[in-house]
Amino acid sequence: CPRALQVCQNREAEKTLFGELGIPTPEWKIADSAASLKAAAEELGCPVVAKSNTEGYDGKGQAVLKSPEDAEAAWASIGHPRLIVEKFVDFHREVSIIAVRAEDGELAFYPMAENTHHEGILRYSIAPAPKLEKHVQEDAERYIKALLNELNYVGVLTLELFETTDGLVANEMAPRVHNSGHWTIEGAMTSQFENHIRAVSGHPLGNVAPRGLSCMINIIGEHGDIERILELPYAHVHLYNKGERPGRKLGHVNILADSYEELVWRVKNCAQFLPGSPEFKSSLTPKG
Numbered sequence: 001c002p003r004a005l006q007v008c009q010n011r012e013a014e015k016t017l018f019g020e021l022g023i024p025t026p027e028w029k030i031a032d033s034a035a036s037l038k039a040a041a042e043e044l045g046c047p048v049v050a051k052s053n054t055e056g057y058d059g060k061g062q063a064v065l066k067s068p069e070d071a072e073a074a075w076a077s078i079g080h081p082r083l084i085v086e087k088f089v090d091f092h093r094e095v096s097i098i099a100v101r102a103e104d105g106e107l108a109f110y111p112m113a114e115n116t117h118h119e120g121i122l123r124y125s126i127a128p129a130p131k132l133e134k135h136v137q138e139d140a141e142r143y144i145k146a147l148l149n150e151l152n153y154v155g156v157l158t159l160e161l162f163e164t165t166d167g168l169v170a171n172e173m174a175p176r177v178h179n180s181g182h183w184t185i186e187g188a189m190t191s192q193f194e195n196h197i198r199a200v201s202g203h204p205l206g207n208v209a210p211r212g213l214s215c216m217i218n219i220i221g222e223h224g225d226i227e228r229i230l231e232l233p234y235a236h237v238h239l240y241n242k243g244e245r246p247g248r249k250l251g252h253v254n255i256l257a258d259s260y261e262e263l264v265w266r267v268k269n270c271a272q273f274l275p276g277s278p279e280f281k282s283s284l285t286p287k288g
Contacts, residue, residue, distance in 0.1 A: 004151045004175040011053050011084040014172060021146040023170045027087040031075075038071035040085040047088040052080035062120070064088075089169050091162035093283055095129055097140040098181040100156045100195040100205055101148040108195065108205045109141045110188060113180045115160075118278040121247065124267070125180045125216040127187060130260055130283050139168050147173060156181070156196040179218070179249070186236045186254045187214030212258055215267045217274065219251040224274040229253060234266050260284050 007013045018025045027044055030053070031037035041048050046068065052061035063074035065085075075083075094117065098110045111128035144159045151157075158178035160171040181192040190198075190206025198205055222244045229235050239251035253270055257263035264284050271277040 001151055001153045001155070001175060004153055004157070007151070008173060008175050009054055011051060011172070012082075015084065017147075017150070018170050021143070021150060023143045023146065024168065025086075025170050026089050029085045031083045031085050032081060034072045034075035037065075037075050037083060037085060038068045041065050041068040041071055044085060044087040049086045049088060050074050050078060050083045051086070052078055053082040053084050055080070089162045089164060091164045091169070093129075093163050094160070094171075095132075095140070095163050095168075096125075096158055096160045096178065096180040097137075097144050098156060098158050098178055098184070098192055099141070099144045099148060100192070100199050100208075101153050102199045102205050103154050103202050105149075106205055107145060107148065108208045109137075109144070110181065110184060110192070110208045111210050112137055112140055113183065114282060115180050116278075116280075116282055119247075121218070121220060121249075122179050123218050123220070123278055124280060124282065125183055126263070126282055126284070127183045127214050127216075128210055136163065136168060143168070143170065144173075155199045156192050179252075180216075182238070182252050183214040183216040183254055184208075185238065186256060187211055187216075212256055213260060213263050214257075215255045215263055217253045217255065217267065217271060217277065218249055219253065219274060221246050221248060221250070221276050223250055224277075226273075228273045229270055232266070232270060235270050 007017055015025050015028055029040040031040045046066055048065050050063050061078055063077050065074050094115045095112050097112045100108050113125045113127040114129040115122055116124040156177050158174040162169045177192045177196055184191040189209050195206050234256050236254040242250050255266045257266055267280050
């Protein structure tokens with residue numbers, strides 16, 4: 001879908017489309033100089049996040065301004081001629097919804113996932129998201145349905161969101177199968193990959209119901225003790241045939257369980273064999 005790509009590659013166009021479709025977003029402004037970045041920060045009220053309007057992923061091309069006085073340093077560090085400046089969102093957690101649309105307009109929505117990031121990179125995705133109220137899933141489905149139909153999209157689309165006290169706030173969309181949906185390989189009746197192929201090749205969509213509870217753990221930077229992980233009866237390892245490098249996504253492990261309590265224990269047990277994995281923190285783990 002050429003229009004979807006154009007929108008996703010330009011944050012200003014993306015946020016504008018969200019607004020037109022009634023999808024809540026953070027307050028935002030555009031800056032094309034250090035001075036206008038400072039003015040945007042003053043108007044929105046700090047903290048704000050400045051992002052390159054095009055390019056940038058996994059936290060790259062971004063800076064947090066805690067004061068308007070940070071504008072000059074932020075402008076220099078990002079090094080992009082046009083920035084989108086967003087008011088900081090006070091959120092409980094980050095979530096995402098993955099949906100698929102067929103050529104005939106048939107739609108299917110996966111259960112939402114709860115996502116934990118560390119240093120701008122996704123580290124854990126739990127699905128279905130724990131303690132998710134029914135209306136929140138329904139809101140997310142309504143937002144992503146509006147996008148799919150407006151773009152006349154065929155295939156898998158992902159919408160990343162913040163869950164706040166006042167409801168969902170959209171962060172960004174991705175016109176593709178998504179890292180936060182890798183849990184579907186073992187954790188859903190039909191994976192996001194299979195459903196994408198079904199959609200673009202004109203076949204009926206597959207069942208998106210979950211097979212119990214899942215957590216996806218990203219393997220970042222170094223592979224760790226894969227042989228030990230393979231010994232775990234509830235772990236499914238997926239490697240990308242990439243060389244080790246700091247911050248690089250090398251693969252992921254899908255963990256399945258019958259209860260959230262069991263899932264937490266299994267995730268922690270697996271993560272000990274992955275050097276550099278941050279402590280598993282989620283809505284399932286105690287704060288502090």
